[in-house]
Each structure stands twice: as C-alpha cells, then as structure tokens.
Amino acid sequence: MTHVGYLVAGWGSAFLIIGIYTWVLIQRGNRLAKRVPVEKQRWMSARDEAERIGDA
Amino acid sequence: MLSDVLLIAGKDLRVELRSRIALNQVVPFALLVLVLFGFALDADSSTLATFTPGLYWVAVVLAALLAVHRSVSLEDGDGADEGLLMSGLHPASVFLGKAVALIAELLLLALVLLGGVLILYGAPVDDVTLLLLTTVAAVIGVGAAGTLYGALLSGQRARETILPILLLPVLAPVVIGASRAFGDAMGSVATDGWSWLLSLTGFAMLYLAVGSVAHGALMEEA
Amino acid sequence: MTTTQEVVETGRFDTATGSRTTRMLGWALIVGLIVLLWLAFVATDPDIRIDAASGDEIGQFDAVRLIYVHVPMAIVAYTAFTVTAIGSVMVLLRRSVWWDLVAGASAEIGAVASALTLITGSIWGRPIWNTYWRWDDVRLMTTLVLFMLALGYLAVRRLEGSAESRARRAAIVGILLVINSIIVNRSVEWWASQTLHQQSTITDAAIEDLTLFTFMYAIVFGLAGYVWLLIKGFRVAWLERQNERFGLVEALEQRRAEAERTDAVNAAVDTGTGDQS
Numbered sequence: 001m002t003h004v005g006y007l008v009a010g011w012g013s014a015f016l017i018i019g020i021y022t023w024v025l026i027q028r029g030n031r032l033a034k035r036v037p038v039e040k041q042r043w044m045s046a047r048d049e050a051e052r053i054g055d056a
Numbered sequence: 057m058l059s060d061v062l063l064i065a066g067k068d069l070r071v072e073l074r075s076r077i078a079l080n081q082v083v084p085f086a087l088l089v090l091v092l093f094g095f096a097l098d099a100d101s102s103t104l105a106t107f108t109p110g111l112y113w114v115a116v117v118l119a120a121l122l123a124v125h126r127s128v129s130l131e132d133g134d135g136a137d138e139g140l141l142m143s144g145l146h147p148a149s150v151f152l153g154k155a156v157a158l159i160a161e162l163l164l165l166a167l168v169l170l171g172g173v174l175i176l177y178g179a180p181v182d183d184v185t186l187l188l189l190t191t192v193a194a195v196i197g198v199g200a201a202g203t204l205y206g207a208l209l210s211g212q213r214a215r216e217t218i219l220p221i222l223l224l225p226v227l228a229p230v231v232i233g234a235s236r237a238f239g240d241a242m243g244s245v246a247t248d249g250w251s252w253l254l255s256l257t258g259f260a261m262l263y264l265a266v267g268s269v270a271h272g273a274l275m276e277e278a
Numbered sequence: 279m280t281t282t283q284e285v286v287e288t289g290r291f292d293t294a295t296g297s298r299t300t301r302m303l304g305w306a307l308i309v310g311l312i313v314l315l316w317l318a319f320v321a322t323d324p325d326i327r328i329d330a331a332s333g334d335e336i337g338q339f340d341a342v343r344l345i346y347v348h349v350p351m352a353i354v355a356y357t358a359f360t361v362t363a364i365g366s367v368m369v370l371l372r373r374s375v376w377w378d379l380v381a382g383a384s385a386e387i388g389a390v391a392s393a394l395t396l397i398t399g400s401i402w403g404r405p406i407w408n409t410y411w412r413w414d415d416v417r418l419m420t421t422l423v424l425f426m427l428a429l430g431y432l433a434v435r436r437l438e439g440s441a442e443s444r445a446r447r448a449a450i451v452g453i454l455l456v457i458n459s460i461i462v463n464r465s466v467e468w469w470a471s472q473t474l475h476q477q478s479t480i481t482d483a484a485i486e487d488l489t490l491f492t493f494m495y496a497i498v499f500g501l502a503g504y505v506w507l508l509i510k511g512f513r514v515a516w517l518e519r520q521n522e523r524f525g526l527v528e529a530l531e532q533r534r535a536e537a538e539r540t541d542a543v544n545a546a547v548d549t550g551t552g553d554q555s
Contacts, residue, residue: 002324002339003405010344010401014351014394018503021390025510026295032517033294035525041294043376043516053373054442208447212437222430222451225423226458229465236469255465266457270450273370 060145064153068130069160077126078161083168086119090172101178108179109238109245113231116166117198120227121220123165124202127158128210137210141275151203151271155264159199166191182243186253190241193256194234200263201226207267207274230259295513303506310499317492318346325489344402346492350500351395352421358388358504359424359455362431366452369445378445379519381452383511385431387504392425414470420463427455441519 001007033041040046072078093111097103104111131137140150170191173179181187205223209215233256240249325342326335365381368374399418400410412418434451437444 003341003344006341006401006405007343010398011347013397013401014347017390017394017397021386022507022510025507025514026293029295029510029514029517030293032514032521032525036517036520037524040520040524041517042513043379046520047376051375053369053375053378053445054440208434208450209437212439214433214437218430218433218437221426221433225426225430225462226454228423229461232465232469255468259461262457262461266454273446273450 057146057149060149061152061156064140064145064150065156065160068127068154068157071130072157072161078123078165082119082122082126082161083165085122086115086165086169087172089115089118090169090176094176104177105179105242106244108173108177109235109242110231111177112169112173112238113194113234115169116162116195117224117227117231119165119169120162120198120202121223123158123161124206124223125216125219127154127161127203128206128215131210147272147275148268150275151207151267152264154207155200155203155267158203159196162195162199163192166195179242181241183241183249186237186241186249190234190237190249190253190256193253193260194230194237196260197230197256197263198227200260200267201230204263204267204270207271210274230256233259294517295510297509300506300509303502303509307499307503307506310502314346314492314496314499317488317495318343322489322492338406341402341405342489344398346496348395348398348402349493350496351391351398353497354500354504355388355391355395355421355424357501358384358391358508359428359459361508362388362452363456366449366455369449370453373442373445375445375519378448379512379515380508382432382435382448383508383515385428385435385452385455386511387507389425389428389432391504392421392428395421396425416463416467416470419466419470420459423462424455424459427458431455441522 090111093115094104097107131140170187174181202223205219205226209219209222212218233252236245236247237249237252237256239245240247240252322343324340325337326339327337328334329336361384362381365377365384368377369381396418399421403412404410431448431451435444435448437447439447
C-alpha cells in the first residue's frame with residue numbers, strides 16, 4: 001500500500017477530532033443533567049412550557 | 057425617510073467632529089500599519105509598489121474595525137440605544153444613518169491612506185477614475201457590513217474580540233475585489249478592474265439592503 | 279425493567295443524552311464504520327491506470343482512500359450549515375425554540391466537519407497536488423471562510439443577553455452565513471478563475487462500480503453520523519437552556535438551605551456568648 005503515512009494522518013485526524021468532540025459533548029450533557037430537574041431534562045416531556053422563544 | 061437618515065448621520069458626524077476620535081486615533085493607526093508594512097517588507101520600493109493594492113486594503117479593513125467599534129460605542133452609554141428605540145424612527149433609517157456616517161468617516165480615512173501609499177510606497181496610478189470609484193464602492197460595502205455586525209454586537213462586553221472574527225471573513229470578498237480593481241488601476245495586475253468594481257457595488261448594495269431589513273429585528277430586542 | 283414508554287412518561291433516562299434511538303443508531307454506526315473501513319481499505323482497489331502514451335502507471339494509488347473520508351466530511355459540513363440556515367429562518371419567522379437549538383447544534387457539527395474537510399483535503403493534496411494548500415482553489419477557500427464564519431456564529435451564540443435576544447442575533451448571523459459563503463464562493467471563483475479540484479468525479483464513467491459504491495456508502499454513513507451527533511447535540515443544547523432556566527433556581531435553593539444552616543449555627547454561638555457576658 002502506498003501513501004500509508006498520509007492515510008494514517010488523514011483517517012487518524014478524523015477519528016481523533018470526531019472522538020474528542022463526541023466525548024466533550026457527552027460530558028457536557030452529563031454535567032448539565034446533574035443540575036436540571038429530571039422531569040425537565042428532555043424536550044419531549046418538558047416542551048409544553050416554552051414552545052416559543054421569549055415565552056416564560 | 058431621507059431626513060431621518062440624515063438626522064442620524066448628522067448626529068454621529070457631529071459627535072465625531074467634537075471628539076475627533078476617528079481623525080486623531082483611527083487615521084494615525086492606519087498610517088502606522090502602512091509604515092509597519094514598509095518595515096516588514098524591508099522598504100523595498102518595487103515590492104511595496106507591487107503589493108500596494110493588497111497592503112492598502114488590509115490597512116483600510118483593520119482601521120475600519122476600530123471605526124465600527126467607535127460607531128457602535130456611541131449608542132452604548134447613557135441609554136442612547138433606548139433613546140433611539142423610543143424616538144420612533146424606522147429601524148432602516150437608523151441603520152442607513154449610522155452607515156452613512158461610518159462611510160463618510162471611512163471615506164476620509166481611505167483618501168488619507170491613498171495619499172499615504174502614493175507617497176510612501178511610490179505606487180503608480182494608471183486610472184484615477186477606477187481608483188476613486190473602487191474606493192467609494194468598497195468603503196460603502198465595508199461601512200454597511202460593519203454597521204450591521206456592529207449593531208449585532210451592541211452592548212456586548214466581548215465586542216472588541218468578537219467583532220474582528222465576525223467581520224473579517226465577511227469582508228474577505230471586499231479585500232479580494234478591491235485589491236484586484238486597485239491592481240488594475242495601478243497597472244500592477246492584468247485584470248478587468250471595472251468588472252471587479254461592479255461586484256464591489258453589488259456587495260455594497262446587498263449589505264445596505266440586508267442591514268436595513270435586519271436592523272428592525274435587532275432593534276426590537278434591544 | 280422499565281419500558282421506553284415509562285421512561286418517556288416519567289422522564290427517567292439511564293444517561294443524560296442517550297435514548298433507545300441514539301443507542302440503536304450508535305450501534306448501527308459502529309457496525310457501519312467497520313464495514314466502511316473494510317470497503318475503504320480492503321475491498322476497493324487503489325487508483326492505478328496505465329498512461330496510453332508512455333505505458334507508465336499513473337493515478338492516485340492508495341491516496342485515493344483518503345477521498346472516502348474527505349468527501350463525506352465536506353457533504354456533512356455543507357448539510358450542517360444548510361440546516362443551521364433553515365433553523366435561523368424558522369427562528370425569525372416562528373420564534374421556534376426547537377429550531378434555535380437545532381441550528382446551534384448543527385453549526386457545531388458543521389464547524390468540526392469543515393475543519394476536518396480542510397485537514398483531510400490538505401493531507402490528500404500533499405501527495406497528489408504536491409502541496410498542502412492552494413490559494414487559487416475556490417472550494418478550499420470557500421470551505422475555509424465558511425469554517426471561520428461558523429466560528430463567528432458560535433461565538434455570537436455564546437454572547438450575553440436574554441435567551442430571546444441571543445436567539446435572534448444568532449439567527450441573523452446564521453442566515454448571513456449562507457449569503458456570505460455564496461459571495462465568497464463567487465468572488466474566489468472569479469479571482470482564481472481556475473481550479474485543480476476534480477470536477478464531478480462521480481459521473482465519471484471510468485470510476486469502478488465498487489469504488490462508486492464505497493463512495494456513496496461513505497456519504498450515507500457520514501450523514502447518519504451527523505444525525506446521531508445532531509440528536510445528542512440538541513439534547514445537550516436543551517439541557518443548557520433548561521439549566522439556565524431551572525438550574526439557577528436549584529442552586530439558589532441549595533444556597534438558601536446552606537445559609538439557614540449557618541444562621542442557626544451562628545445563632546447558637548451568639549446565645550452561647552450572650553450567656554457568658
């Protein structure tokens with residue numbers, strides 16, 4: 001196989017960056033979930049309170 | 057409508073005439089940038105003459121950031137933005153008024169800088185009409201986009217740092233177009249400067265239109 | 279054992295951003311990734327053609343395998359920014375909370391994907407074009423400026439102010455994101471007036487069946503990954519919003535309880551010293 005270094009660098013950077021982003025995103029979610037009351041954590045169950053921006 | 061625009065523009069320009077911030081601080085800054093380019097490029101006059109169009113427009117855009125900043129900060133203190141909202145003026149008039157004032161200041165800045173590059177860099181001029189029309193069209197584009205993004209960030213403490221990252225990519229097409237047109241007008245690039253002038257005019261028109269529409273939404277939430 | 283229905287009704291979840299949908303999609307993505315790697319590195323042939331005139335081997339050789347990650351990234355990036363722009367319009371038209379959160383989550387993914395488009399493209403360009411970067415390539419420049427515009431958009435989302443004013447500012451920048459990238463695209467195209475980029479490789483008849491399939495598969499896989507990330511991102515954005523609205527109340531209650539406890543202790547200490555004097 002030719003260009004092995006380039007292939008490793010290209011695919012590797014894609015895996016690395018997407019992996020880091022996904023991990024950070026999930027960590028952010030876990031951290032926030034500890035601070036938000038359980039019944040208000042999901043849009044599906046808490047959406048009725050504020051459908052429009054600016055609604056209290 | 058037109059009188060409202062002139063009212064707002066007159067207000068901003070009167071403040072500028074009394075404070076002289078643009079004249080005493082922004083223009084010297086822009087000239088300093090030109091001098092620094094000279095130092096960085098070893099004052100090699102042939103290099104400087106070749107790159108004059110690009111260096112000139114980078115200097116204008118950097119100085120424009122300061123001018124936009126100043127233009128927005130006029131409405132920051134003493135509840136001036138609420139005053140504008142209460143005045144009952146149409147948001148589009150307010151936008152165009154602020155844009156006209158900013159464009160007038162930038163035009164002055166651009167002309168001083170133009171003298172600067174002609175003297176300091178020894179740039180030749182082939183086509184004065186194209187040079188001046190390009191300056192006007194590009195400055196209107198920069199002023200319109202600057203006013204819009206400035207209004208977007210009004211009242212934000214982080215404005216100084218966010219304005220450049222928002223505005224500079226937006227102004228990239230202006231830098232490209234104006235540098236090309238200048239290159240033609242100064243005889244350093246073989247390109248059709250007039251068609252670039254046309255595209256710069258298009259950019260200016262677009263941003264004046266978009267700004268007039270969007271300013272309504274921005275003032276509503278202020 | 280709780281059923282999905284109960285979980286939705288009671289609002290209890292085993293993880294903060296996970297659900298049955300994202301778990302199933304996640305497992306499908308893991309299997310799909312293994313298939314993608316097999317297709318991209320084992321099943322497909324390297325790009326080797328014979329030059330008719332000289333008889334030499336020409337082509338991209340194994341570097342072509344970078345295209346299977348580069349092109350899906352570009353398509354995901356442009357899809358993500360399109361969704362952000364649509365969301366921005368919906369925010370201005372309908373004041374929709376849902377679209378505001380979708381637009382924000384999508385722009386984040388778009389920023390990551392456009393950065394990766396540039397990185398993988400540069401790495402591919404080095405052996406094939408003999409350079410990491412081309413200034414005269416309109417797609418490179420457009421993607422770069424779009425990436426920078428996206429950073430600006432994300433910065434605007436983090437500004438201070440009421441939820442309403444932030445959403446409205448972000449929506450305006452989000453719509454300008456599309457207008458600006460079109461202007462940049464037009465002006466760079468005119469400026470460069472040439473491109474090294476391969477025009478419409480997909481319709482090229484010379485491309486082999488399996489290569490074409492891998493290409494299409496990679497794009498579908500990329501878009502599926504985008505959907506998974508978007509659902510996760512939306513849930514995080516919703517939690518962020520809910521944290522702003524209710525998290526503070528909870529924190530204040532805790533503080534108040536703490537203060538009451540300290541007050542009680544202080545009172546006890548005070549009475550203690552009062553007795554002595």
